[in-house]
Amino acid sequence: MKPVWQLWLQLWKRLPLLAVLSTLLWLTGLVLFGLASEYEGLAYLGATTLAFGSWFWHIGQGQVLRGLCRPESFLLPDFRRHLAGLGAVVALQWIGLPAALIASVHLPYAWLMSAGLVLAAALGLAIGCGRRVSLALWVVFIAAGWMPHLASRITQAALASPWTAPVLLLSAMLLLQFALSPLLRIEDRETPASPLENASLGRTASSGLEEAPAPRSAVARWISDLFDRAAQRAMEDTLRAYRRRPTAAGRLALVRRLLLPHDNTQAIALRLVLVAGMVAIYFLAVIHRQQFNAAVIGAYAILLTMARFPQLGRGMLRMRPNLADLYLTLAPSTRAEYQRIVVDALMLLVPISVLTALTYTLLGSLLTHAAEPARMMLTAGIVATSASLVGLAIHLIGPEGSFGRAAVNLVLIFGAMAAYWAGYWVLGALGLAWGALALGAVTISFGAAVWFAAQREYQRRSPSFDAPLG
Known part of the structure; x- marks a missing residue:
């Protein structure tokens, strides 16, 4: 017993x-x-x-x-x-x-x-x-x-x-x-995937208690292969370009291809198509409800966009032992230089998040025939920019425990939702031009300040290559 x-x-x-x-x-x-x-x-x-x-x-x-x-x-x-x-x-x-x-x-x-x-x-x-x-x-x-x-x-x-x-x-x-x-069933496990890949197909779906991936269907494996082939092609193209002309920008692009394998042009387009299909089905069902508020589309778009950053926090913790190889390969003159390279590589997630939020908002406004699509697009773009900066900053230097990360992410999500609805009201009250200017001055300046302080703190810290406890 x-x-x-x-x-x-x-x-x-x-x-x-x-x-x-x-x-x-x-x-x-x-x-x-x-x-x-x-x-x-x-x-x-x-x-x-x-x-x-x-x-x-x-x-x-x-x-x-x-x-x-x-x-x-x-x-x-x-x-x-x-x-x-x-x-x-x-x-x-x-x-x-x-x-x-x-x-x-x-x-x-x-x-x-x-x-x-x-x-x-x-x-x-x-x-x-x-x-x-x-x-x-x-x-x-x-x-x-x-x-x-x-x-x-x-x-x-x-x-x-x-x-x-x-x-x-x-x-x-x-x-x-x-x-x-x-x-x-006793069988060999699949090859572990990069913790920072973003196919959203369950291969990186882990409870945090173990490294065992979730079981996947044949369709999910087929789509994962599409993402992997796109990532391989992007890495090979970037590597050939770097060999022809070895520059600092080319080296940074190689680091981005390594850390963010599913954030190349082809993979982003494929991900947008897949998620847009599910979003289209959802909105086509929801708009049949009475009293549907089309402005909620922007809030949904930001919610989908911000779901990427908790994965970043978990993935960076899991990748610590592997990042030691990256440190030795780059051979930086100082530890701060290595930290700055990692920060610059991850900064790519901000424009990708803004593009994702704008794409989903535009799709939703077209599907629902929204009365004020420009107002929704402006609000979603401004709030997604500031929220992405804050999300990247928090999950880069935030708490390492699962409870702390969950609590911080909950505050971030509610804050982004509140900023969207407040911004949507401001653009309606002041007009698109003055409202966008006021909303951007408050939210983007806040996000930039948080990001500036976070990346300075991250560069001040010593690189850690120890596996996370538990």
């Missing part, structure tokens, strides 16, 4: 905040069920609380399993049997005990609620294991928002049908098979 206990404790050791939050939701759900004899509505609230807690817990459990289920782990004595014991303990905690409480209350939808708990656990585990189940959920929620009356009728029919609970259980079993079978 001791190995099972140690396996159960892994979530508490690796993701303690998630474990505490999930356990608090679990306890709250149990208490609500204990009070349900006086008020039946508390039982439904308790089931919802337990479902959310189970979902969070199993997302973390899936991430832990991705780190544990390595080929060498299966050489341990009875490793599979101990994993099965962990599954039994978790099922008893999150499904068995709540299902018994649901049965004791004698609710009309007892079987349906118990099946829903099983499905919530399976969904969380599949998402935590790196499977793209969340995309299916995204489609379901978009469809429900597009046709709310049809979604309401389907929900009512599902509540009345005796087949709903068996269908939910069968779906949960298929999800578990879909999520766990790759983890239990």
Whole structure:
């Protein structure tokens, strides 16, 4: 029983905040069920609380399993049997005990609620294991928002049908098979990718607990090959140009090709096309809602753009041991010179982010026939410039812990959203010319000041080539 206990404790050791939050939701759900004899509505609230807690817990459990289920782990004595014991303990905690409480209350939808708990656990585990189940959920929620009356009728029919609970259980079993079978299969892992690549196809999707990549579909592997070939061609072209004329600008371009392999012209165009396709599908669904505000498109564009910078912070930490080779190859005269080369190379992300935000905003304004596209474009361009400078600065010298990075990124995202809506109002109140001038004077000067201070601090620091702890 001791190995099972140690396996159960892994979530508490690796993701303690998630474990505490999930356990608090679990306890709250149990208490609500204990009070349900006086008020039946508390039982439904308790089931919802337990479902959310189970979902969070199993997302973390899936991430832990991705780190544990390595080929060498299966050489341990009875490793599979101990994993099965962990599954039994978790099922008893999150499904068995709540299902018994649901049965004791004698609710009309007892079987349906118990099946829903099983499905919530399976969904969380599949998402935590790196499977793209969340995309299916995204489609379901978009469809429900597009046709709310049809979604309401389907929900009512599902509540009345005796087949709903068996269908939910069968779906949960298929999800578990879909999520766990790759983890239990012993095979060679793919070649590790650059932590700073930006294909957004799951190859660099890691929980932060391990280096094991998430399982990928054949389509994702094919598109990744397109990005890799584009990166290889860009590196070869830059290397030939540097050999013909070795200059400081050519050396900086080589460093950029090395650190940012998916930020060449072909890869940027391919990424914009892929993401624009998904954005187009999303907006075509959302604009069917009543009272849709087209100005929100710019906020979505900035949100998509700023998602790149947390990856930069994680990637730079993971690349530390590899950057020692870059340091020796460049052979800088001072440590500050090496730090300045890295900063100048990463500065490319700012114009790329601004271009991305403007492209998505323009696409969204065309799809929705926005009344004021120029106002949206100006606001998005100015805010994306300042937010990109701040995001690059913060994730370059910010906290190294996962909690600190997450907290800083949350503040950055909310700040960028607030700046966009404030800027959109300013351009409406003062006009495009004066409003853009006022917004740019405040936001871009702030972003430039933060970036100037951050890059000076980064150059002052000594290069670190130690692998991050944990």
